[in-house]
Amino acid sequence: xxxxxxxxxxxxxxxxxxxxxxxxxxxxxxxxxxxxxxxxxxxxxxxxxxxxxxxxxxxxxxxxxxxxxxxxxxxxxxxxxxxxxxxxxxxxxxxxxxxxxxxxxxxxxxxxxxxxxxxxxxxxxxxxxxxxxxxxxxxxxxxxxxxxxxxxxxxxxxxxxxxxxxxxxxxxxxxxxxxxxxxxxxxxxxxxxxxxxxxxxxxxxxxxxxxxxxxxxxxxxxxxxxxxxxxxxxxxxxxxxxxxxxxxxxxxxxxxxxxxxxxxxxxxxxxxxxxxxxxxxxxxxxxxxxxxxxxxxxxxxxxxxxxxxxxxxxxxxxxxxxxxxxxxxxxxxxxxxxxxxxxxxxxxxxxxxxxxxxxxxxxxxxxxxxxxxxxxxxxxxxxxxxxxxxxxxxxxxxxxxxxxxxxxxxxxxxxxxxxxxxxxxxxxxxxxxxxxxxxxxxxxxxxxxxxxxxxxxxxxxxx
Amino acid sequence: xxxxxxxxxxxxxxxxxxxxxxxxxxxxxxxxxxxxxxxxxxxxxxxxxxxxxxxxxxxxxxxxxxxxxxxxxxxxxxxxxxxxxxxxxxxxxxxxxxxxxxxxxxxxxxxxxxxxxxxxxxxxxxxxxxxxxxxxxxxxxxxxxxxxxxxxxxxxxxxxxxxxxxxxxxxxxxxxxxxxxxxxxxxxxxxxxxxxxxxxxxxxxxxxxxxxxxxxxxxxxxxxxxxxxxxxxxxxxxxxxxxxxxxxxxxxxxxxxxxxxxxxxxxxxxxxxxxxxxxxxxxxxxxxxxxxxxxxxxxxxxxxxxxxxxxxxxxxxxxxxxxxxxxxxxxxxxxxxxxxxxxxxxxxxxxxxxxxxxxxxxxxxxxxxxxxxxxxxxxxxxxxxxxxxxxxxxxxxxxxxxxxxxxxxxxxxxxxxxxxxxxxxxxxxxxxxxxxxxxxxxxxxxxxxxxxxxxxxxxxxxxx
Numbered sequence: 001x002x003x004x005x006x007x008x009x010x011x012x013x014x015x016x017x018x019x020x021x022x023x024x025x026x027x028x029x030x031x032x033x034x035x036x037x038x039x040x041x042x043x044x045x046x047x048x049x050x051x052x053x054x055x056x057x058x059x060x061x062x063x064x065x066x067x068x069x070x071x072x073x074x075x076x077x078x079x080x081x082x083x084x085x086x087x088x089x090x091x092x093x094x095x096x097x098x099x100x101x102x103x104x105x106x107x108x109x110x111x112x113x114x115x116x117x118x119x120x121x122x123x124x125x126x127x128x129x130x131x132x133x134x135x136x137x138x139x140x141x142x143x144x145x146x147x148x149x150x151x152x153x154x155x156x157x158x159x160x161x162x163x164x165x166x167x168x169x170x171x172x173x174x175x176x177x178x179x180x181x182x183x184x185x186x187x188x189x190x191x192x193x194x195x196x197x198x199x200x201x202x203x204x205x206x207x208x209x210x211x212x213x214x215x216x217x218x219x220x221x222x223x224x225x226x227x228x229x230x231x232x233x234x235x236x237x238x239x240x241x242x243x244x245x246x247x248x249x250x251x252x253x254x255x256x257x258x259x260x261x262x263x264x265x266x267x268x269x270x271x272x273x274x275x276x277x278x279x280x281x282x283x284x285x286x287x288x289x290x291x292x293x294x295x296x297x298x299x300x301x302x303x304x305x306x307x308x309x310x311x312x313x314x315x316x317x318x319x320x321x322x323x324x325x326x327x328x329x330x331x332x333x334x335x336x337x338x339x340x341x342x343x344x345x346x347x348x349x350x351x352x353x354x355x356x357x358x359x360x361x362x363x364x365x366x367x368x369x370x371x372x373x374x375x376x377x378x379x380x381x382x383x384x385x386x387x388x389x390x391x392x393x394x395x396x397x398x399x400x401x402x403x404x405x406x407x408x409x410x411x412x413x414x415x416x417x418x419x420x421x422x423x424x425x426x427x428x429x430x431x432x433x434x435x436x437x438x439x440x441x442x443x444x445x446x447x448x449x450x451x452x453x454x455x456x457x458x459x460x461x462x463x
Numbered sequence: 464x465x466x467x468x469x470x471x472x473x474x475x476x477x478x479x480x481x482x483x484x485x486x487x488x489x490x491x492x493x494x495x496x497x498x499x500x501x502x503x504x505x506x507x508x509x510x511x512x513x514x515x516x517x518x519x520x521x522x523x524x525x526x527x528x529x530x531x532x533x534x535x536x537x538x539x540x541x542x543x544x545x546x547x548x549x550x551x552x553x554x555x556x557x558x559x560x561x562x563x564x565x566x567x568x569x570x571x572x573x574x575x576x577x578x579x580x581x582x583x584x585x586x587x588x589x590x591x592x593x594x595x596x597x598x599x600x601x602x603x604x605x606x607x608x609x610x611x612x613x614x615x616x617x618x619x620x621x622x623x624x625x626x627x628x629x630x631x632x633x634x635x636x637x638x639x640x641x642x643x644x645x646x647x648x649x650x651x652x653x654x655x656x657x658x659x660x661x662x663x664x665x666x667x668x669x670x671x672x673x674x675x676x677x678x679x680x681x682x683x684x685x686x687x688x689x690x691x692x693x694x695x696x697x698x699x700x701x702x703x704x705x706x707x708x709x710x711x712x713x714x715x716x717x718x719x720x721x722x723x724x725x726x727x728x729x730x731x732x733x734x735x736x737x738x739x740x741x742x743x744x745x746x747x748x749x750x751x752x753x754x755x756x757x758x759x760x761x762x763x764x765x766x767x768x769x770x771x772x773x774x775x776x777x778x779x780x781x782x783x784x785x786x787x788x789x790x791x792x793x794x795x796x797x798x799x800x801x802x803x804x805x806x807x808x809x810x811x812x813x814x815x816x817x818x819x820x821x822x823x824x825x826x827x828x829x830x831x832x833x834x835x836x837x838x839x840x841x842x843x844x845x846x847x848x849x850x851x852x853x854x855x856x857x858x859x860x861x862x863x864x865x866x867x868x869x870x871x872x873x874x875x876x877x878x879x880x881x882x883x884x885x886x887x888x889x890x891x892x893x894x895x896x897x898x899x900x901x902x903x904x905x906x907x908x909x910x911x912x913x914x915x916x917x918x919x920x921x922x923x924x925x926x927x
Binding site: 054059102270271396399420421459460 | 497500501502503504505506507508509510511512513514522523524525526527528529530531544583584587605606642644648649650651684690692693694723724725727803805838839840841842843844846847849850851852853870871872873874875876877921922923924925926927
């Protein structure tokens, strides 16, 4: 058995150790060969409670490496879910071999340090390592018990989960990139069923944080219960055109979908309806959209991007005018601009591409929260959850059609519940039809903030 | 992957502190992929992942740990971790079971060329041919992305009930995605072929045909009008996706939802839940379909399960744990994304048996409605039964003829209601591949169906 370079199960250890490993691999680069090494390791605990007992308890650690090789303007990539020395050597060779087959492309290159200093963001809660598994189990059981007893109309708790994790990442390259980062995370998530038989409705709630101590079980349960109970008695709503108010959670999803049209790669390859529209008005003047991963409150906050450049604040849309796209190194070269520090990747098994991490809309001038927006809208539809985002929203064409459930808005307040309807428009129209942007910013899991959003004139399909 | 005596010692360690079931699931997976985009071979990628997941069940509680270290020492450590969490989290230890001897292995030998044996240059040739074919379809095709993916997945399952099973799953996937540009903006078209075989898939599959289909889909939509809004009759083309049944009832028949009373199909076995034209089967052993395997990820051989027989609900889908609770056997539906995941109840290849109607007649006898040639994905809430599925190629039916193309939209329905609305099923059966996501885990599945008609579905377009 070959030696393992790094022990993979030490919680809370220093990512500098991973950087040393990455540097050792980079040192094996050949003449004229660019090598970038991304090393990550993590640990997770997941506990699911059901009916007063622990249904499952998972504790695990894992580690892996992703290697990019650039030779003669050609890129090759290989990855492995192991930090075993022999496996790493094979992975480097495989990446080299893969590079031989790519089409030479002058824009293919590794990131180089650009002098922008990284803004430190503290994403590590050292207290997490000291929490006993027994206390986490207790938290999961308490969450389930609390949801079950929260309201007499709750007949089932479909799932009640506690989870936490740590991730450490190191990145090194022959072009001088050196970056390390680490983060901890924790969540409570609960899904409840209200009512009986055919009249059942579901609701989910969660609380996320950087660790164990900042989780709020009460808020998660309240959210889940409120969402399920207020839908009881929902019927299929009427068809027609209507103003639609999107719940904060739904708004997060909408911004995430929109972000793929703001990718500099999608634009360069003709896969975005924003292509060629920089400087043009693409939305209502109330729209100002910024991606700022240096905001430590953001769930996706990060000091470095996935190529090791400093993350930075990028204003994408200002007062309805399209200002810029997000770029990684290759997409930026293709567009003749500089990277915006916006490379993202799906862990060690993925290659980087441009993407957003912390999108948020500037709150509208009225400073409205949800109630304020409902009152201002007066009549319409409040959407509390959507389905079919991936099957019904096309960020290339802009076509937009999603399943929805929620409540009618009458006289400025929430009225009767509706379900089994769709809400449709196009992303282009939606941007122009935004009526109100809430000031009720909440950093939800994902790449965008949650804030109540009102959009005029969408098509509802129901009865 | 792991010697039998080692497996026995690891299972022994897993049950040393109690528990009534232990299992070792080991996996060694190699992936390779190649992407052509914007006219260039942009990226070849190779990946390797191997490890083992060990679970210990004690009463209602499951302890699970996984490791990338397949040495005996590494496995024993994971076994101890899985057993400790089970012991610490549940009631006292049950009767310890010591595996006397594992049974003879079940499973099948490797077949097909995959990562490691396919020449990389051969895959690139396919990508270039697809790119050319797509661009040759029409000048309005402005962008083409083609992707090849191959994987070889060896699995080994051993448990304290004496099961020892192995399987080697070689899978191949090829997809083409096109963008076309017209006066009204951009449109997209996508087509994919995916099977549980090696590179020999391309003896039957023409990448040029896939590319032309994807390109035509994008081109057709350049002149598409907004989809209608409201309820209309719907004709689904044979092999258009089959995702209708996957979402309308497949997920709702998974026993994990049933035992938690979180499905509209609880207590419905033996009852009429669908039109008599509906006979729905889930079968993990069909040919080389995308959801096919020899044994599932709990070591159960794949089997054919009739879920709905002429409209009568006959059974649910089961994995080991949910079946054990009901004192029955797994239906071969215990699957997991990787060794890092606990298995759960999953579909395999889910399909509606063909009927006796004629596909052209079905359209001719529909005065007004929507014809869907290709579906995208979908999503369901199993508790309420409400589900959506998206169209990626659809046409208006007027006076029994396909007329104008329609822009993409989602359709929405309620499972138990929609199943009763099937009023015609043709014989032009075809399967399509898909990826099914549940609780954060993705697995390959097949969906199949012939041309069929629903008397009414809500279509979520923008036209009034």
